[in-house]
Each structure stands twice: as C-alpha cells, then as structure tokens.
Amino acid sequence: MVLRVDGLEVRYGKLHALRGASLSVAPGETVGVIGETGSGKSTLARAVLGLVPASAGQIVVDGTDVTGLNTRQWRAFRRRGVVQYVFQDPLRSLDPDLTIASSLTEPLRIQGVSFAEAASRARELLKRVSLGPELLDRLPGELSGGQRQRVAVARALIVEPRLVLLDEPVSALDSSNRVRVLELLKQLRDAGTSLLFISHDLGSVAGVADRVAVLYRGEIVEQGPVRDVISRPTHPYTKLLVGSAPTLRSAAADRAARASLRALLTSEGAVS
Amino acid sequence: MSLQLTDVHISAGDREFVHGVSFDLPAGGVVGIVGESGSGKTLTCRAALGILPPGFTVSSGTVSLGGRDTATLSTREWTALRGSTISAVFQDPASYLNPSLTVGSQVAEVLQVKLRLRRRAARDRAVELLDSVRLPDVYRRYPHELSGGMLQRALIATAIAAGPRVLIADEATTALDVTVQSEILDLLADLRDSTGLALVVVSHDLAVVAQLCDEVLVMRDGAVVEQGPVSDVLYAPRHEYTRLLIDEHESYGLDRFLSLDGAALEGAVLEGAVRERAPLEGADHGAAR
Numbered sequence: 268m269v270l271r272v273d274g275l276e277v278r279y280g281k282l283h284a285l286r287g288a289s290l291s292v293a294p295g296e297t298v299g300v301i302g303e304t305g306s307g308k309s310t311l312a313r314a315v316l317g318l319v320p321a322s323a324g325q326i327v328v329d330g331t332d333v334t335g336l337n338t339r340q341w342r343a344f345r346r347r348g349v350v351q352y353v354f355q356d357p358l359r360s361l362d363p364d365l366t367i368a369s370s371l372t373e374p375l376r377i378q379g380v381s382f383a384e385a386a387s388r389a390r391e392l393l394k395r396v397s398l399g400p401e402l403l404d405r406l407p408g409e410l411s412g413g414q415r416q417r418v419a420v421a422r423a424l425i426v427e428p429r430l431v432l433l434d435e436p437v438s439a440l441d442s443s444n445r446v447r448v449l450e451l452l453k454q455l456r457d458a459g460t461s462l463l464f465i466s467h468d469l470g471s472v473a474g475v476a477d478r479v480a481v482l483y484r485g486e487i488v489e490q491g492p493v494r495d496v497i498s499r500p501t502h503p504y505t506k507l508l509v510g511s512a513p514t515l516r517s518a519a520a521d522r523a524a525r526a527s528l529r530a531l532l533t534s535e536g537a538v539s
Numbered sequence: 540m541s542l543q544l545t546d547v548h549i550s551a552g553d554r555e556f557v558h559g560v561s562f563d564l565p566a567g568g569v570v571g572i573v574g575e576s577g578s579g580k581t582l583t584c585r586a587a588l589g590i591l592p593p594g595f596t597v598s599s600g601t602v603s604l605g606g607r608d609t610a611t612l613s614t615r616e617w618t619a620l621r622g623s624t625i626s627a628v629f630q631d632p633a634s635y636l637n638p639s640l641t642v643g644s645q646v647a648e649v650l651q652v653k654l655r656l657r658r659r660a661a662r663d664r665a666v667e668l669l670d671s672v673r674l675p676d677v678y679r680r681y682p683h684e685l686s687g688g689m690l691q692r693a694l695i696a697t698a699i700a701a702g703p704r705v706l707i708a709d710e711a712t713t714a715l716d717v718t719v720q721s722e723i724l725d726l727l728a729d730l731r732d733s734t735g736l737a738l739v740v741v742s743h744d745l746a747v748v749a750q751l752c753d754e755v756l757v758m759r760d761g762a763v764v765e766q767g768p769v770s771d772v773l774y775a776p777r778h779e780y781t782r783l784l785i786d787e788h789e790s791y792g793l794d795r796f797l798s799l800d801g802a803a804l805e806g807a808v809l810e811g812a813v814r815e816r817a818p819l820e821g822a823d824h825g826a827a828r
Contacts, residue, residue, distance in 0.1 A: 449791065511720065513746030514792060
C-alpha cells in the first residue's frame with residue numbers, strides 16, 4: 268500500500284474532527300474522498316501530510332509509519348518527496364515570490380539534482396501539463412487560475428512521488444479549466460501515479476477515481492468502487508448525497524425520499 | 540400572469556447589455572434562466588425587481604407585475620410592491636442579514652414594516668415563517684450561529700414574509716454543498732406547491748434549473764439563445780451553447796452513472812428511505828406533492 272490510514276482520530280480541543288477513519292491507496296490506484304463542509308476532509312489531508320497530529324490511529328505512507336514522527340523527522344521524510352500535494356488555491360502550494368522555474372526546480376535541487384537537469388525536468392513537466400516553456404520566468408500571480416493549478420500539479424510530480432494528495436484541486440476553477448485539470452488527473456492515473464483526491468463534489472471525483480470513500484461527520488461511512496457507491500449507496504448520507512446531485516435526466520431521488528433521508532440523518536445526529 | 544417580460548432590453552448609456560428577454564410566469568409556474576457571469580441573467584432579474592444598478596434602464600420592452608406595467612410605477616409604488624408582490628434571494632445570504640440582530644427580529648421587522656403588524660403579532664408570524672422553512676428554534680439566534688444553508692432558509696423566510704406572488708432565486712444555492720442545495724431547492728418546490736408562489740430560478744448550472752423549472756431560458760452575452768419547455772431544451776437542444784452545457788454535465792456530472800443505473804438508484808434510494816423512515820417532524824413534508 269502506498270497509503271494506509273487506520274482508525275485515524277484527530278481532535279482540536281473539544282472538536283472531534285476525525286473519529287476513526289480508515290482507508291488505503293494501493294500503488295497506481297486513485298482513491299476519491301467525498302466530504303462536504305465540516306466532514307473532516309481537510310483534516311484528513313493535513314494529517315496525512317503531518318500538519319496536524321493524530322490523537323489515535325495510524326498513518327503509514329509507503330511503508331513508513333509517520334504517525335509518531337517529530338517535526339525534524341517529518342522534515343526529513345518530506346524531503347524524500349514520497350508524498351506531494353495540490354491544494355484548492357494554487358497560491359498555497361506555490362510560493363508567490365518564486366518564478367515558476369524556481370518553484371518547479373526547488374524540490375529537485377533540495378534532493379541534490381544539478382541545475383541543468385532540474386531545468387530540463389521543469390520544461391518536460393510543464394509540457395506534460397500542457398503549458399509552454401514561456402511561463403518559466405513568470406510569477407504565480409501572472410498566471411490564470413487554471414494555469415497555476417496545472418503548475419501546482421507539475422510541481423507535485425517533478426520528484427516522482429509515490430502518492431499525490433489533492434485537496435479540492437478543481438473547486439476554485441471555472442468549468443473549462445476544471446475539465447482540463449480533471450483530464451490531466453486522468454492521464455496521471457492512467458500513467459500509474461497513485462492519487463488521493465479529496466473533494467466535496469462527487470461528480471468530479473467520480474470521473475477520475477477507481478474507488479471512492481464517503482466522509483461524513485469525521486467518519487468514513489461508505490467506500491467502494493465508484494460505480495457501486497453511486498448506483499447502490501447503502502448509508503443514508505450517501506443516498507442523500509447521490510440523490511441531491513443535480514442531474515439532467517432526473518434519475519435522482521425525489522423530494523419525499525430526500526426529506527426522509529434528512530430526517531433520518533438528523534435523528535442519528537441527535538443520538539450521537 | 541404574475542410576472543410578464545415582453546422583449547425587455549437593458550442599456551446603460553448607449554451600450555445595450557440585454558437584447559430582448561420575454562417570458563410569461565403564471566401563478567405557481569417556474570421559469571429558469573441559465574447563463575454564465577456576464578450573460579445578463581442578473582440584470583434581467585434586477586429589471587423585474589425594479590432595482591437596476593444606477594445608470595441602467597429598461598430601454599425598450601415591458602415588465603408587468605400582476606397585470607401592471609411597472610414603467611408606470613412611482614418609486615413609492617415600487618417600494619410597496621417589492622416584498623409584497625415580488626421578492627428575491629441571492630447568493631451569499633450572510634451579507635443580507637444584520638450580524639448584530641437576531642434572525643427572528645429581522646424577519647419580524649419585515650412584517651412590521653410591510654404588513655403593519657404590531658410587535659407581538661409580527662413575532663408570532665415570524666416564528667411561523669421560520670418553522671415553514673424548517674428552522675424551528677432559531678428566532679433568538681444570531682446570523683453567525685447559523686450554517687450557510689440555514690442562513691439561506693432564513694432569507695427565504697424573510698423574502699416570503701409579506702406574501703409575494705413571485706420569488707426570484709438568483710444563484711441562491713451556488714455557494715452551498717450539494718445536500719444543502721437540494722434542501723433549498725426542495726423548500727422552494729414545497730412553497731410553490733403549498734402557496735402557488737411563482738419562481739424565477741437563476742443559475743449557471745443547467746441541472747439546477749432542470750430540477751425545478753417548467754420553462755428555461757439559456758442566456759449568453761445578453762441574448763436569449765434558446766428558450767422552451769425544459770424537456771425540449773434538454774432532450775433536443777437547438778443551440779450549440781446549450782449543447783455544450785449538456786455535454787459538460789454528461790461528462791462530469793453523475794448523469795453517466797445514473798443514466799445507466801438510474802432505475803436501480805431510484806429504487807435503492809426510495810426503498811431505503813421507506814424502510815428506514817423515522818417518525819419525525821418534517822419526514823412527510825414532501826409527500827403532499
């Protein structure tokens with residue numbers, strides 16, 4: 268497994284953001300995590316990147332148990348470039364003061380790759396995300412949102428990571444850029460990169476992921492192959508989620524079905 | 540006719556931004572307007588509400604409300620009609636509520652001003668209205684204590700407080716999670732069924748409009764490129780832009796799973812819902828359809 272998360276709990280003071288989440292990503296597999304506001308999805312991303320400590324459970328990345336690593340050990344682990352990340356706002360994964368060339372080559376330079384080789388890899392990666400070499404000398408602020416997000420993906424790939432974690436990578440993009448980035452993710456998947464794709468939007472994840480996990484109130488309430496989860500959801504929240512998706516051919520649940528699912532979830536929430 | 544637009548053009552100076560929009564919205568009817576930002580959909584709504592931005596005018600065509608040409612209305616008459624005949628909710632509900640007043644007092648204020656209710660009566664009616672949008676127990680809460688979906692429901696309660704015949708929902712669910720979006724759209728459909736409220740639903744998302752509307756207008760660059768009954772527009776789109784919107788949905792919405800497994804899904808969702816139905820308030824509110 269490239270990633271194994273087992274019984275992960277994260278608390279912020281009294282708030283129980285994750286209540287025992289378990290999931291795994293096999294080599295070459297793309298796993299989608301669906302979660303809406305307050306589900307704990309960003310906490311999951313942060314925990315996997317070592318940005319928030321786990322209160323219980325275990326995270327194993329490419330054979331290394333990272334759960335108990337201290338700050339210095341984390342830094343050393345990150346330097347190996349095993350996991351890379353892409354966030355919703357590419358300005359968060361790209362340094363606004365560095366040119367695109369520097370952002371792309373920095374992770375390689377840290378690993379001791381020569382300047383010439385790093386520069387040639389940078390050009391190659393830009394090409395792979397369908398951007399021209401003329402962007403190398405620009406700053407992130409001089410690019411469109413869609414271009415920036417593709418640069419962020421290129422930066423994540425340049426060290427040939429075992430796993431790329433994407434937290435809402437297309438949510439801030441307009442529809443044509445969203446389609447381009449999703450197409451790019453599909454190409455990565457087909458080329459064998461392992462992806463953990465976290466999003467509130469079942470539709471964008473469904474087109475890319477092999478398997479999908481549904482995160483609701485800090486727990487993974489359902490997971491399985493995309494088609495099974497969408498066509499035969501078992502948990503009431505997943506049913507509501509699928510039945511709420513606006514579709515053109517109105518095959519989704521009707522008002523009465525949604526109303527009873529909401530009532531059921533409210534009553535469960537009141538109990539727990 | 541509750542609301543009727545006849546070849547409405549909207550201009551600012553010598554530049555025209557909306558090049559002719561027409562639709563008839565009967566009581567209990569639902570018209571959808573789809574388009575991206577800059578398509579003229581919001582300007583069209585603002586013309587219907589009589590709140591065009593400064594400098595913008597309806598340069599030709601007519602907007603009539605309850606059979607009256609709104610061009611003949613004085614500012615005072617417009618103010619009287621807004622809220623009591625036509626009303627609206629927009630994206631970003633938080634910005635339309637005063638953060639330092641309780642949600643209930645803001646609904647009650649509308650009733651005191653628009654319906655001249657006394658304080659006590661206004662408060663009782665406000666509680667009823669909040670109940671009707673499934674927000675019991677929020678009268679004394681402040682806006683920051685409510686989620687985005689709850690705020691939008693509170694705004695809907697405020698918008699329908701004075702009993703309008705037409706409600707415009709302009710991107711009212713755009714910033715919300717999909718399960719919250721469906722809750723708002725279901726609420727609007729319930730209100731239409733129970734009170735005959737006519738709706739204008741405006742969205743950049745064709746599927747949101749398709750859920751609810753009888754007739755749909757597709758706008759681009761200020762022009763209506765396609766208009767007709769929802770089923771015609773979705774199943775036999777004539778304009779290239781409409782086809783583009785549909786293709787996009789089919790490649791990246793859930794439709795491709797649902798069109799194959801749709802029957803199975805509906806069965807699964809309904810069967811599960813019936814089996815697990817909890818005897819709770821609100822559990823049956825959609826059954827009256």
